[in-house]
Every structure is written in structure tokens, then in C-alpha cells.
Amino acid sequence: MFVGHETVAFALVALAAARYGLGRERALALGVAAGCFAAVPDVDMAYAPLGLLTVHSADALAAANAFWGASTEVHRAVTHSLVVAPLAAAVFALAAARDRPVRVAAAAGALALPVGALAVSGVLAGAVMALYVLAGVAIALLARRRLALGPRALAATALVGLLTHPFGDLLTGTPPEFLYPLPWHLLAARPTPFGDPTLDLLAAFALELACLWAGVYAYHRVTATPLREHLHGRAAAGAAYALAALVITPPTLDVSYHFVFSVVAVGAVGVVEPTKRRLPDLPSAAVTGLAAVTVAGVGYTLAYLLL
Template sequence: MGVAAAGAGCVVAAAAGRADAAGAGVAALFLLGVVAAGVVAARRTGHAAPALVGAAAVGLLSHPFGDVLMAAPPPLLAPVGPALLDGRVALAADPTVNLLGVLFVEVAAVWLALWTYARLTGRRLRDSVSPAATLGLAFAVAAVALPRPTMASAHLLGFTAVPLAVVLGVSTLRRRRDAGSRGEVLLRAAATGTAALALAAGAYLLAYSVAVRGLVAG
């Protein structure tokens, strides 16, 4: 904890030297939030506070990278240093494929979080995925039934694929005698929903690629 406090002090001091008092205050609040989240999580789970504070810090520091793919990237070193990127990073030339690539990155981040939780609680993530997740493959029909989503119209994908995944995940919450503990039930719902979203995105990408090739060939 002493190392975390020292690091926070260095960042706030640097911010105060490079920016105004408001910027330094915001940086301090975020860093205090990181420490508080780690301490609270440690008390409620019994895991080491330094490790959880470090995990919270990784989450805070990696957060701006989402905007690197989704929108105009913020100054990643602000308020300490200059901007590292001056434009959005594209994963593919095709705007729809690029949007799907961003979705896969986000899904991978969720899988990492679920895997970490399962590992810390002594569970197997694979066993938590319900067969209901395979229904996400039906989302392939959206490739021909809906307009092509792009970054500017990402809601076409978000308001269709995500609700489908949520419904499939929530469908596993039905109480049964063999459902297990609350943690197991919630992990099953989250893992099933995430798997359904991944399968839906993969099925859409495959169907979209076939449809685009057909149009090009035609």
C-alpha cells in the first residue's frame, strides 16, 4: 500500500506541475478511487489488497485505450505528458468489419475478467457456459436483415446483439436445487451471455463476409 501511495503522490505532483489545480485534483480523485476500490474488494473477498489495488490501477490506466479504437483518442498521458496518438486506430479497412473487431476486443476484455474471477474463486469458466449460448449463432441472419453497422451507427449492432446475449444469459438464472451458490449462478449467467455475444458476432462476421463476397462476385 505504501508503494501505491507513493506512486499516487508522484503522479499528482507531476500533474500539478504540468496542468492546473483542477487537473491535479481530478487525477488525485481517480487515484484515490483506485485505492479505495482495491481495499474494499480485499475486505470483501479476503484477497491481498496490494494485488487488487494493482488490478484496479490497470483498469484505470487501460481505460483510455477504448477510445483509441472507438473515437478520437484522448491524451493518454494527460495531465502528465503529451498526446501519443492523434487519430483513431482502425482494425480493418471495411467499416463493418472494423466495428466487429472492436467488439471482439471488448468481449476479450470481459472474458479476461470472468476468467480471473473464476480462477480466484476456484471455478472452471468452461463449466459455467450454458449450451443456451449457441443460440447466439442465429444472429447471422442480421447480416442480411439489417443495415450494415459502422462506427457511426454502432447502435444497429449494440441494440440487437447485446440484448440477445443478455436474454440468453439471464435465462440461466432460473432457480434449481442444483443451481449452486449465488456466485456460481451469476458467473453462469455472465459467461453464457458473453459466449452468446461472441458467437453472435462471429456468426455475423462470417455471414457478412459471404454476403460481401457474393456482391463483389456479382
């Protein structure tokens, strides 16, 4: 799950802001900030490319395994903690304050987080936490300048983004360490709702699609734009992807590249327009492409179940 983290946070905040009458522009600004903050926990993936240095062959699968293997060294630990999130959200918001004493306090907090991670989990955890703090502070500063958000709004949106992110990872990979640095674990292993590795992957894929649709719905609801204006019938072409169940190896969470890349490629139908326009309409391309991928996913699932 990658983009879904951001769209869920965007949807929650934008819809809540609109519900309480903050206005379209303000609601969208708050939603965008929450979505950006929701991306921050995945900065721990910055360590993963180092795994490629251990690969001594041109085999793509070996490279992919090395990449994801290195990512597990620190992924979904220090940056995915529900305990750390409130402290980090406060630091991010205070770092964007205009008062110097407040920024000094934020600097102290920004230093304490990586030092604490270093003391508890070692050098790698400390380095990842430092990157986490830098990313969050950078987003807070950018949101203050570009979106005109104050410390309270930044703290609230950062908290939503950081707290919702770990739950989106429940069905994929190693469970997040929700309570880091405490010694307790909410989940010892990834949930397997179906027991069938392919259906478990398809469930995770469906969750990602649902999160993306939540963001699409929120945007159209807040802007009062009918969704049908951006949804075109060519999305139905995604149904042809059901035939893939006959030719590709059933994907699993361990080996899913052939499925993920091919089903996502179906979204290209959103860009192909039967007009002479040089550039496609971006909202229409996004919505139609997402609909095509959704149809493709449903078609493949039905075909897999029937085979």
C-alpha cells in the same frame, strides 16, 4: 469498451497471483481490487450527461450525439495518462495506510494531482482529476477493509488497473492521451485496421469479448472450476443473430447503438433456463450469455462479409 477494462486487469492479477502460489482467496481478492481500479479512469465520463442539457428535442440520436460529444471535452485525457498512473496508484495506496504521517503524505499527493491538472489544462481537467482521485481513494479504502489488502498490494493492483485501462480504448473513439501532461502524443488518430468502418467496429467488439473471456477464464482457472459446468448449449441460439445483417444498417463506431444494444440482448438466453428454478445460476447465466453474444457476433460478421 466498458467492462473489458475491469476483466483484463482482474485476469492479469488473479492469474499472476495464483501462479506464484498466493492461494485462491488471495488471488481473487487481488484480482477484484485490480478490476475495480481499472474502472477509475472512466470517471471522466461524469461530465458527459451535461451534454444532454443542450438537447432541445426528443430525438434519441440527437441526445446520444450530445452525450458523447460532451464526453470528448475531457474523456481519455487526464485520467488515461501512463505518466499520471504511477503517481495516482501511490496516492491511492498510501491513503489506505494505517499510519497517520503516511496518510498526510497521501493527502498532499491527492491535492497535488488536481491542482496540477488545473494549472495545465484548466478548471474542467482539475475537477475531473479530483473526481479521479476521490474514486481511487474510495476503492483503496474499501479494498483494505473488505479484502484485507495492505498498501503494497493496493499500489500494485492500482498500478495494473490504471496502466492497462488506456490500451483497451485504442480501437474506439479518440485515442487516449497516454503521456499527459507531456506535450507528446503516441497516437494522433484511432487505428483503423481494416479501413471498413463496420469491420473496424466489429474488431473493437471482438476485443471487448476477448477481454471478457479473459476474465471468465481467469476466474475458472483460479477457482479450479471446469468452464463446461457453466456453459450450456442454448448459447448456440446466438447464431440466429446472423440474420440481423439483412435488416439493420451496417453499424460503425460513429453509429453503433442499434447493433450494440441488439447483440448484447442476445445474452438474455443465459438467464432463460428450462427449469422451475426462480433465480438462474449467476455463473451459468453469465458464461452462457457471453457465449451467446460471442456466437452472435461471429455469425453477424460472417454474414456481413458474405453479403
